């Protein structure tokens with residue numbers, strides 16, 4: 276006989292609590308468990324080790340996984356969860372599903388490669404080094420992936436329904452508006468996922484949500500204000516300066532979202548004759564595939580047919596590189612040229628080889644265009660490190676390093692406060708997640724001062740009973 280349901284709704288934070296990665300929130304209603312996002316921890320070693328820790332719940336006790344978007348820190352733990360015994364459905368928007376099919380196997384591949392490389396060169400702390408999951412395991416983890424249409428409620432089961440609303444962050448990204456019927460009452464639990472910005476050229480604005488009983492809000496830039504529309508100017512000056520020196524401009528960039536935005540602005544500057552047309556190499560098979568998905572879902576962002584006809588993402592000198600041999604050939608090519616390659620925070624991927632090869636030359640520039648979490652090489656470069664370790668080897672940093680958050684796909688505190696103004700009553704509690712400690716406390720203060728809401732900053736594994 277099954278136990279009588281407890282009638283309680285609980286929320287436990289299994290990741291992105293006090294940090295920006297590993298998003299995983301366990302919503303339990305009537306003893307049924309729903310995992311909201313299934314993200315990898317990334318960045319500092321200490322965080323990455325957490326991917327190996329047992330979950331606070333047995334994987335086979337989870338009834339459903341619901342994802343906000345395809346970025347690895349929101350979807351990249353899924354293959355591990357399936358490996359641990361999860362067999363249930365995985366819900367995501369259609370575009371998110373397509374992007375996951377590109378991102379997850381690549382993540383498995385990078386982990387296999389990382390483990391092989393570490394074993395070969397003997398710098399792993401585990402012997403032998405193992406991948407968290409393989410590329411094949413990543414493919415197989417998506418067998419039960421179901422797509423949910425934006426803006427229409429979808430019944431997950433007889434007590435939970437979810438409405439996905441466009442979040443304006445990357446293609447397919449959604450705010451999850453989850454309704455739970457419990458003891459004949461209905462409550463709404465809203466998870467912002469990664470929230471986009473207002474007034475951006477490429478992404479649409481985050482959708483308004485008017486009500487939530489409880490809200491989990493991301494806080495990546497909770498302490499910062501983005502300078503709007505300045506990325507184009509920054510890119511113009513960095514490209515021209517590097518071109519003048521005959522150097523190589525390396526833009527480490529996440530393959531999904533960021534790379535497409537960088538290409539858009541490069542193309543725009545070229546056609547406005549603000550920068551010379553020079554070779555641009557997109558050295559990431561994943562970015563090439565993701566660009567195709569962007570072009571398929573034209574209604575979900577502002578790169579519509581009209582814009583793209585006038586100004587395709589790819590110019591006469593843009594080369595999309597898939598093969599490893601072609602990637603290696605780039606090592607021999609002289610500047611001026613631009614290499615866009617992932618990962619954006621310099622934690623693996625082909626960009627590591629380019630960095631190792633080019634960072635010792637004063638004519639070259641590294642342009643960091645995304646959020647750089649603590650403990651990543653990106654963050655170390657941003658902080659002015661004179662030396663970084665790549666593949667176990669210390670490499671001096673001689674090239675110029677420029678960091679900008681102007682292309683960020685995350686709301687700053689003004690965007691977040693503006694989005695919150697759409698709520699017609701305060702949530703009982705607003706949980707701030709997906710932020711480093713200063714961003715979290717800064718955003719809490721701003722929300723408390725402006726709206727007088729109850730705001731909590733959950734700790735890793737902290738659990739709350741929601742009424």
Ligand SMILES: [Zn+2]
Nearest residue numbers: 344346444469
């Ligand atoms: Zn994201």
